[in-house]
Amino acid sequence: MILRYESWGAWVKLETEAAIVALDRNGVRALGLDGGDLWSEPSSASAPIEVHLAVTARCGAGCEGCYIDARPDGVEPPRETLEGELDALRDAGVFTVAFGGGEPTTRDDLDALAAAARERGITPVLTTSGLGLTDARLERLRGFAQVNVSYDGATDTYARVRGFDGASSAERAIGKLAAAGVRVGVNVVLTRDSFPRVAETLACARDLGACEAQLLRYKPAGRAASLDYLARRLAPDQARALGPTLRELSRGLCADGAFHVRIDCALVPFLSADAELSRDAARLARLGVFGCEAGGALAAFTVDGRVAPCSFARATSLPAISLADHDRDPELARWRAYAASPAEPCASCSLRTVCRGGCKVVSSFVDGAHGPDPECPRVMEHRGRS
Amino acid sequence: MSGTKGRSAPQRGPEADQVTVVRVGHGANCSSIGSVVDTLFVSATVGAAVFAAVVAALRTEVVKVVGPAPRAGKPGRPVPPEKAP
Numbered sequence: 001m002i003l004r005y006e007s008w009g010a011w012v013k014l015e016t017e018a019a020i021v022a023l024d025r026n027g028v029r030a031l032g033l034d035g036g037d038l039w040s041e042p043s044s045a046s047a048p049i050e051v052h053l054a055v056t057a058r059c060g061a062g063c064e065g066c067y068i069d070a071r072p073d074g075v076e077p078p079r080e081t082l083e084g085e086l087d088a089l090r091d092a093g094v095f096t097v098a099f100g101g102g103e104p105t106t107r108d109d110l111d112a113l114a115a116a117a118r119e120r121g122i123t124p125v126l127t128t129s130g131l132g133l134t135d136a137r138l139e140r141l142r143g144f145a146q147v148n149v150s151y152d153g154a155t156d157t158y159a160r161v162r163g164f165d166g167a168s169s170a171e172r173a174i175g176k177l178a179a180a181g182v183r184v185g186v187n188v189v190l191t192r193d194s195f196p197r198v199a200e201t202l203a204c205a206r207d208l209g210a211c212e213a214q215l216l217r218y219k220p221a222g223r224a225a226s227l228d229y230l231a232r233r234l235a236p237d238q239a240r241a242l243g244p245t246l247r248e249l250s251r252g253l254c255a256d257g258a259f260h261v262r263i264d265c266a267l268v269p270f271l272s273a274d275a276e277l278s279r280d281a282a283r284l285a286r287l288g289v290f291g292c293e294a295g296g297a298l299a300a301f302t303v304d305g306r307v308a309p310c311s312f313a314r315a316t317s318l319p320a321i322s323l324a325d326h327d328r329d330p331e332l333a334r335w336r337a338y339a340a341s342p343a344e345p346c347a348s349c350s351l352r353t354v355c356r357g358g359c360k361v362v363s364s365f366v367d368g369a370h371g372p373d374p375e376c377p378r379v380m381e382h383r384g385r386s
Numbered sequence: 387m388s389g390t391k392g393r394s395a396p397q398r399g400p401e402a403d404q405v406t407v408v409r410v411g412h413g414a415n416c417s418s419i420g421s422v423v424d425t426l427f428v429s430a431t432v433g434a435a436v437f438a439a440v441v442a443a444l445r446t447e448v449v450k451v452v453g454p455a456p457r458a459g460k461p462g463r464p465v466p467p468e469k470a471p
Contacts (some may be wrong), residue, residue, distance in 0.1 A: 265420070287408060
């Protein structure tokens with residue numbers, strides 16, 4: 001296991017179980033370890049445990065909602081630069097690095113980069129569109145702990161989300177990866193059009209060999225930061241239905257433990273509409289549900305080598321190779337600050353400590369500032385009353 | 387590995403109530419941080435099994451420490467534990 005001290009105890013990444021756990025101080029002492037001055041002096045902000053690394057801005061897919069505006073002639077940092085950034089992740093004690101882009105499989109050194117991450121004790125994972133996944137490219141993915149394929153649904157559903165029909169390519173990629181013994185999951189962007197068919201989409205992915213589906217909220221960043229976002233985002237009744245939908249998906253697809261459903265940080269505020277889930281935030285926290293961790297447990301490295309609070313946020317001026325100085329960066333601090341003293345209705349919300357105010361990318365786009373997530377059902381109700 | 391040290395696993399390790407958070411799985415999305423949620427809907431027995439598996443691993447795996455290394459604390463002035471995440 002790999003352990004990183006925190007003011008409250010330690011984060012631990014297990015090796016025989018695919019899990020990251022938090023241990024309190026007594027639990028750490030039970031391992032024969034002690035946090036020393038980290039437990040006896042005022043603490044600074046924790047380093048991220050997960051970092052998203054853009055290894056290229058090159059991509060020919062042309063998805064209408066691409067959050068980094070990737071293009072066929074996008075820039076691609078040399079391997080040495082990325083290895084330097086992996087050094088910074090190691091020095092900060094980061095556990096997981098998620099390779100993305102652009103389309104990361106266009107690089108011919110992905111296997112070397114995955115090995116470089118593992119040499120540094122970091123678990124590498126990767127997201128791909130699955131387009132053009134040749135046998136040679138697939139071979140370069142074997143060093144990754146998991147590969148997620150973007151798959152928003154079959155044919156027309158996929159096309160409505162991305163602007164072209166890449167569903168069959170994604171389905172082929174899922175099947176090929178699973179057949180090759182690579183642990184494969186899918187990323188499913190939830191829009192007004194894809195949400196009604198999410199059960200069908202996940203069932204198809206599972207049948208193709210996926211072990212997991214991560215549901216993603218559509219976010220106004222990159223090419224999606226336009227008025228079109230307002231027409232594509234989930235409708236209010238769909239946001240309110242997320243909790244019951246997750247319950248049904250879990251019962252229908254996960255009962256045998258061979259398939260898991262994840263939600264991304266930006267979907268957590270929608271759980272406020274689910275009475276059972278929202279009244280037990282402690283259970284959500286104990287089972288590791290993360291809301292907005294931008295600048296906290298999560299950070300991103302942009303393709304030009306700077307730290308961003310998350311992949312959808314503008315980069316700070318902090319160089320990626322200086323991640324160790326994350327606790328002194330004012331912009332990262334600003335992103336963490338909202339959760340510490342949020343405005344109403346977040347302040348009185350039972351989910352506050354888990355949700356952390358919802359998606360700041362959305363609130364910044366819709367309301368012009370960090371604030372209560374304007375698409376959260378509880379926030380919408382509050383605003384409707386006032 | 388920079389800033390690390392090895393240590394043999396102890397005979398007896400942490401108890402389940404000292405594990406404050408369990409995040410299952412690797413997750414491979416590169417744009418936002420994800421959390422497994424189907425575990426929220428399983429029975430208490432299945433949920434306890436997740437923690438039992440974690441505790442068993444904590445008691446058997448060898449520890450490597452990463453990140454900033456702590457110096458010896460100053461006796462007599464411990465700071466109360468902050469709330470776990």
